[in-house]
Amino acid sequence: MPILTRVYIKTSLIYLVAALLVGGVLALASVVDLPPxxxxxxxxxxxxxxxxxxxxxxxxxxxxxxxxxxxxxxxxHDPLWWATYVLLNTGLLLRVAAEPANALMAGAAWQWGLALSALLQWLAGLTLIAAAWPRVKMR
Amino acid sequence: MPRLSAWFIRTAMAYLALGITFGALLLWNKGLPLHPGIWRLLPVHIELMLVGWTLQLIYGIAFWILPRWRSSRGNETPVWVAFWLLNGGIWLVALSQSLGWDPIWLAAGRLAEIASAAAFAINAWPRTKALGA
Structure with missing residues (x-):
């Protein structure tokens, strides 16, 4: 298995655990009064x-x-696949920080953080398509 | 890669491009408001990303890599039917939700998606078999 695939899959597993943890916290909302x-x-x-x-x-x-x-x-083009990785993860982590922070104490920094996160994830989608499209080839 | 898989995967990528553009607009709008009407894109974003991108990509990859039926991938007709039903369904669901059409169109879109899954299964079911079977 190539290194880029290993990096993507192992990172995805970390997000799976993180997502389920956040899901667990959200489930607590029905029994405990959670902060905003x-x-x-x-x-x-x-x-x-x-x-x-x-x-x-x-x-x-x-x-x-x-x-x-x-x-x-x-x-x-490996640089495009790596660019997708960096853009996607930077954008997603920025969202993870900015979204609850903006709900708690709305401010220009967090608002721009959300906008930047949107831009980074959008670019990640475009680099992914640019990298993968030429490899979708018919026999 | 068979032609049908290439169609599914390229179409999935087209929906990815559209879906992430709508998603980016929604997230940007959450931070720096652009227009209140942008929130109407939320159901379309969800439909394009979940069904248009993820499900369609899975169809394309599955048709490609599932074990072959003897030497071929079996009858392709139900899979082409699944392709057109799925894409017709996606547009009906997306447009009816974003433009506030009569709910009958939303139901028709969902029915087309359900029918596409059944049509896809006609080909995939017998190809899901033990090694050497």
Whole structure:
């Protein structure tokens, strides 16, 4: 298994644990009075699961399994796959910090943090498509 | 990769592009408000990311890698039917939710998605078998 796939899959497993932990905290809301910052974690929980775990697992598998790009570059343009990793994780972690912080004490820094997180994750999607599209080849 | 898988995977990537654009707008709008109407994109974002991207990609990969039926991937017709039903369903669900259409269109979209899963299973079910079977 190539190193990039291993990095993606192991990172996705960390997000899976984190997502389930946040989900557990949210489940406590029915029995315990949670602070506002924790109560606003619902979108964070969902995105840790769907972006951090599922999407990142998918990207790692796509890099490994998609048909070869060429003899010289079997897996295509590695810098694009690495850029996706950095952009996706930076964007997601920024969201994890900024979303509850903004709910607790709205301020320009957190608001810009959310906007920057949106931009980074959007760019991650575009670099992923640019990296994977040329490897989707018919026989 | 078979042609049908390439269609599923490329279409999934197109939905990913659209879905993350809507998601980015929603998140940006949460931090730095752009327009209150952007919140109407939320159900479309969810539909495009969960069904358009994730489910469609899974269909494409599954059709490609499931064990073959003797030497072929079996009858492709139900899988093409699944492709068109799934994509018709996605657009019906997304447009009816974002534009406030009559709920009958939302129900029709969901029914098309359910039918696509059944059509996909017609091909995938017999290919899900033990080694050498």
């Amino acid at each position: 910052a924790l109560r606003s974690l619902s979108p964070v929980y969902f995105h840790l699961f769907m972006v951090g775990w599922i999407t990142q697992l998918i990207v790692g598998m796509l890099y490994w399994m998609l048909p070869k790009y060429s003899k010289e570059k079997p897996r295509g």
